[in-house]
Amino acid sequence: MHPHNSHIVSVTSFQQLQKDGLNEVNKNDIVAVIADPRANEIDLVWNEFVPLGINLLLNDKSGKVKVVDFPRGSQARKVAIDKEMEPACFKGATIAAINGSRCDNKDRVDLLLALRDPSRPKTIKFILAPEQKKVEAVPSRSQSVADTNTNTISVRNLEIVDENPIGLQFAKSSDNYLILKGFKEEERRQEAVARGVSIGDMLTHVNSVVMVGEDSGSIEQVLSCLETVGLGRPLSLGFMPAHLRTFTFKTKDEHGDPMIGGPSELILERKISETGSSQVLIQGYKNVDGSVESRGIFLGDHLIFVNGMPVGTGMKLRPDSRHYNLKQVVNEILNDDNSYPICLTFARPSSKSRNVEFDVESMETKNMSVVAVSRRQLGFEVGQGAQPNHFIVKKFHPVVGSLQLGIKNKFRGNFSIGLSLYSINGEKTPSYVSCDIVLNAIKRAWTKTDQLELALCNEEIKQTISTLK
Numbered sequence: 001m002h003p004h005n006s007h008i009v010s011v012t013s014f015q016q017l018q019k020d021g022l023n024e025v026n027k028n029d030i031v032a033v034i035a036d037p038r039a040n041e042i043d044l045v046w047n048e049f050v051p052l053g054i055n056l057l058l059n060d061k062s063g064k065v066k067v068v069d070f071p072r073g074s075q076a077r078k079v080a081i082d083k084e085m086e087p088a089c090f091k092g093a094t095i096a097a098i099n100g101s102r103c104d105n106k107d108r109v110d111l112l113l114a115l116r117d118p119s120r121p122k123t124i125k126f127i128l129a130p131e132q133k134k135v136e137a138v139p140s141r142s143q144s145v146a147d148t149n150t151n152t153i154s155v156r157n158l159e160i161v162d163e164n165p166i167g168l169q170f171a172k173s174s175d176n177y178l179i180l181k182g183f184k185e186e187e188r189r190q191e192a193v194a195r196g197v198s199i200g201d202m203l204t205h206v207n208s209v210v211m212v213g214e215d216s217g218s219i220e221q222v223l224s225c226l227e228t229v230g231l232g233r234p235l236s237l238g239f240m241p242a243h244l245r246t247f248t249f250k251t252k253d254e255h256g257d258p259m260i261g262g263p264s265e266l267i268l269e270r271k272i273s274e275t276g277s278s279q280v281l282i283q284g285y286k287n288v289d290g291s292v293e294s295r296g297i298f299l300g301d302h303l304i305f306v307n308g309m310p311v312g313t314g315m316k317l318r319p320d321s322r323h324y325n326l327k328q329v330v331n332e333i334l335n336d337d338n339s340y341p342i343c344l345t346f347a348r349p350s351s352k353s354r355n356v357e358f359d360v361e362s363m364e365t366k367n368m369s370v371v372a373v374s375r376r377q378l379g380f381e382v383g384q385g386a387q388p389n390h391f392i393v394k395k396f397h398p399v400v401g402s403l404q405l406g407i408k409n410k411f412r413g414n415f416s417i418g419l420s421l422y423s424i425n426g427e428k429t430p431s432y433v434s435c436d437i438v439l440n441a442i443k444r445a446w447t448k449t450d451q452l453e454l455a456l457c458n459e460e461i462k463q464t465i466s467t468l469k
Helices: 011-019 075-082 108-116 186-194 219-229 312-316 326-334 402-410 435-448 459-466
Strands: 030-032 041-046 055-057 066-069 094-098 122-127 156-160 168-172 178-183 202-206 235-240 244-250 266-272 278-286 302-306 342-349 365-372 380-384 391-396 419-424 451-458
Touching: 041 075, 066 094, 094 108, 178 186, 178 219, 202 219, 235 459, 244 402, 266 435, 278 402, 278 435, 302 312, 302 326, 302 391, 312 342, 312 391, 326 380, 419 435, 435 451, 451 459
Parallel strands: none
Antiparallel strands: 041 122, 055 066, 094 122, 156 235, 168 178, 178 202, 202 235, 244 451, 266 278, 278 419, 302 342, 342 365, 380 391, 419 451
């Protein structure tokens, strides 16, 4: 009850109040905003003459037909992603209309018949469950992958006892440290590898004297020290993984297609320092759709060519070619690193009737080609179809994306977790940075340029370096 307010109204009642002569409305009179009953409705359109790919719940207590999920490799999942929606948003959604015909009073049998009708295009209206967001940029098309930082941060010492030159090449980092750039001699490289020292590591000690941290001198003093004591033997050089590293990622492959993964791989978290400035950290990664699934291939599509060689039903197009059985295709071609980059051609019947036997020679067959640079990024499994000579897509699985792969390779595995975004394409992140600012900047660079440059800082290593003695 509101004893001091004689009029309790919604914001949609202003015109009526004015008609009634009640022009003075106190802000306390507005107690609620009437929700748009159709605010959580979304339309999706199916065009391919393959199954819709929706798992349905038919025994809900409400009597309505609800969505269980859009499974991986289904047309439904691709339609949702093309709409820039996360497929998981449709879990628990209710089917509200089919091709404009509302389902409120439709018999369940009639509704299912309308769904099974193979005609295309088919527009389905969904009412999303209250706990699901309506529209969002797709943050992930796969399961999240959590990492734990089990690496220990320690100084690795390279002991040089021979009279030969030290055989190391150094470069200046963007934050004014000496970084190991390369080796002049193979023998020195092998010694470094044996000691756990890698290209990109930071020089921290010379003969046990700290060269970094708050009490260290300038980079010129470090170079001068190296020139002075570098001729003496034995010489001990201490290295640690560099806390700041710059990565350059190609956003498109050599065919102009988007690289596997991208900004959707990153799990970000914002932290506020004691001074009030903020940092955005990479707290994990998400695996992504593989080369085959991301190019629009569905479960049940036929594999007919591999690197121009006919396989499966593709043999009907070139009967004089070598015959490969399914086991040979998988073991001798798909699982052989020497086959990559690989070009896979798939076929899909575009007929309205699903009962017609698949004919690769039919004019109604749709062919699609996919190029993959690595077998680890294929993300699919092929198996036998209805006939022994049918090689069809049986399953999809998520893969490691290009961002995750590149960062982990450079930051030694689990040191790739807890990295702060120092700069994006050369622009340093501001002190008020947020996860949305970072993600949007990375997305713009990923979609509008041919490459993305990220400078990432491992805050744990940075803190350790500042306290070295």
